[in-house]
Amino acid sequence: MATVSARNPADRLTEEQVLLRDTVRQLATERIAPRAAEIDRTATFPEDIRQLLAEQDILGLPFPVEHGGVGGDLLTVCIAIEEIARACATSSLILIVQELGSLPLLLAGTPAQQTRFFPRLASGTALAAFGLTEPEAGSDAGALRTRAVRDGDTYVLDGTKRFITNGSVAGLITVFAVTDPDGPKHRRLSCFAVEVPTEGFRVERLEHKLGIRGSPTAELAFEGVRVPAANLIGAEGDGFSIAMATLDRSRPGVAAQAIGIAQGALDTAVAYARNRRQFGQRIGDFQMVAAMLADMDSQVEAARQLLYTACLEIEAGGPEVARWSAMCKLIAGDTAMRVTTDAVQVLGGYGYIDEFPVERMMRDAKITQIYEGTQQVQRLVVARALLGRPGS
Numbered sequence: 001m002a003t004v005s006a007r008n009p010a011d012r013l014t015e016e017q018v019l020l021r022d023t024v025r026q027l028a029t030e031r032i033a034p035r036a037a038e039i040d041r042t043a044t045f046p047e048d049i050r051q052l053l054a055e056q057d058i059l060g061l062p063f064p065v066e067h068g069g070v071g072g073d074l075l076t077v078c079i080a081i082e083e084i085a086r087a088c089a090t091s092s093l094i095l096i097v098q099e100l101g102s103l104p105l106l107l108a109g110t111p112a113q114q115t116r117f118f119p120r121l122a123s124g125t126a127l128a129a130f131g132l133t134e135p136e137a138g139s140d141a142g143a144l145r146t147r148a149v150r151d152g153d154t155y156v157l158d159g160t161k162r163f164i165t166n167g168s169v170a171g172l173i174t175v176f177a178v179t180d181p182d183g184p185k186h187r188r189l190s191c192f193a194v195e196v197p198t199e200g201f202r203v204e205r206l207e208h209k210l211g212i213r214g215s216p217t218a219e220l221a222f223e224g225v226r227v228p229a230a231n232l233i234g235a236e237g238d239g240f241s242i243a244m245a246t247l248d249r250s251r252p253g254v255a256a257q258a259i260g261i262a263q264g265a266l267d268t269a270v271a272y273a274r275n276r277r278q279f280g281q282r283i284g285d286f287q288m289v290a291a292m293l294a295d296m297d298s299q300v301e302a303a304r305q306l307l308y309t310a311c312l313e314i315e316a317g318g319p320e321v322a323r324w325s326a327m328c329k330l331i332a333g334d335t336a337m338r339v340t341t342d343a344v345q346v347l348g349g350y351g352y353i354d355e356f357p358v359e360r361m362m363r364d365a366k367i368t369q370i371y372e373g374t375q376q377v378q379r380l381v382v383a384r385a386l387l388g389r390p391g392s
C-alpha cells in the first residue's frame with residue numbers, strides 16, 4: 001500500500017514566508033499586543049508602532065527591492081498583515097494602507113515616479129494614503145466630484161475626500177479626480193500622486209469610530225491644490241481602472257486583517273475556555289461551548305486557505321482576479337464578525353468588558369465588512385464574474 005506522508009500545512013508557504021510569519025508573530029506578541037488596548041482607548045495614531053514596522057522593514061514588504069523595498073509578493077504581505085492584526089487591527093492598517101495608497105504607483109506609475117516616491121515609502125519615512133471616497137461617492141466610486149483641471153504644467157484640484165485612512169499623517173496621497181466630466185463613466189477619472197502638506201490642502205476633521213480607533217480617518221479638503229502634471233499616474237481617463245485594479249489587489253489585505261482579528265479572538269476564547277470553571281468543570285468541556293470553538297477554528301482556517309489561494313491566483317494574474325479578491329474579503333470579513341461575536345459569548349460577561357481584548361476585536365472586525373467595498377459590493381463583483389453585467 002502506498003504510504004501517504006502527512007502534509008505539513010505550512011507547505012503552502014515558502015521557507016521565507018514561514019520565517020517572516022514567525023518573526024512578525026513574535027514581534028506582534030511582544031511589542032504590539034501590549035499597546036493594543038491603550039491605542040484603542042486613547043484613539044491615537046500609534047507613531048511608535050509605525051516606527052517599529054519601519055525599522056523591521058515590514059513597511060517595505062510591498063515595494064520593489066530596487067527602490068529600497070523587500071519585494072514581497074501579495075501572500076507575503078498578507079501573512080504579515082494577519083500576524084499584526086491578530087494583536088492589533090489598528091496597527092495592521094498601517095501596513096495595509098501603505099500598500100493601498102502606493103498601489104496606483106506600483107500598478108501604473110512610471111519608472112521615474114517610482115524612483116521619486118518609493119524609497120521614502122519603502123523605508124516608512126513617509127506614509128501613503130488612498131483618496132477615493134467622497135461624501136456623495138462611496139460604493140459608487142465612479143460618481144466622485146473632485147475636479148482636476150489642467151493648467152500648464154500643473155493640474156488644479158478642488159474637492160473633498162471623506163473617510164481617508166491616514167489622510168492626516170500621510171506624506172503622499174493617491175487622489176482620484178474628474179478630468180473629463182462629460183466622458184463615459186469609466187473614463188471620467190484620473191489619478192494623481194499628491195505630496196502633502198501643500199498649499200490649499202486641509203485636514204477638515206477626524207472621525208470618531210466604533211473600532212480601529214487608533215487609525216486616523218480623515219476628511220480632506222482640496223482647494224486649488226496644484227499638482228505637477230508629472231504626478232499624473234497613468235494617462236488621463238485611466239483613474240477608474242487604476243482604482244479598480246488597486247482594490248483587486250488590496251482586498252486580500254483586508255481579508256488578512258479580518259483573519260488576524262478572528263484568530264486573535266479565537267486564541268483568547270480558547271485560553272479562557274480552558275481555565276474558566278462553572279458547575280465544577282471547565283466551560284470548554286460543555287459541549288455547546290466546545291462546538292462553538294470548533295466552528296470558530298474551522299471558519300478561520302477556511303477563510304485563511306481561501307485567502308492563500310486568492311493571493312496565488314491574483315499574483316498569477318488570471319482573468320478572475322476580481323472574483324478571487326472579492327471572495328476572500330467577503331468570506332474573511334463575515335468570518336471575523338461571526339468569530340469575534342462568538343468569542344465575546346464564550347467569555348460571557350468578561351467578554352463584554354475591556355479587561356479582555358475580544359470586545360475590541362468585535363468592534364474592529366466590523367470595518368472589514370465595510371471598507372474597500374462593502375460585503376454587498378463584493379457579492380456584486382462575484383455575481384458579475386458568474387453572470388456578466390446586468391443585461392449582458
Ligand SMILES: Cc1cc2nc3c(=O)[nH]c(=O)nc-3n(C[C@H](O)[C@H](O)[C@H](O)COP(=O)(O)OP(=O)(O)OC[C@H]3O[C@@H](n4cnc5c(N)ncnc54)[C@H](O)[C@@H]3O)c2cc1C
Pocket residue numbers: 129130131132133137138139140162163164165166209217367370371372373374375376377380
Ligand atoms: C474607517 C474607514 C476607513 C476608510 N478608509 C478609506 C480610505 O482609506 N480611502 C478611501 O477612499 N475610502 C475609505 N473608506 C471608505 C469606504 O471604502 C466606504 O465607506 C465604503 O466603500 C462604502 O461607501 P459609503 O460609506 O459611502 O456607503 P454607501 O455606498 O452609501 O452604502 C450604504 C449601504 O448601501 C449598500 N449599497 C450601496 N450600493 C449598493 C449596490 N449597488 N448594491 C447593493 N447594496 C449597495 C452598501 O453595501 C451599504 O450597505 C473608509 C471608510 C471607513 C468607515
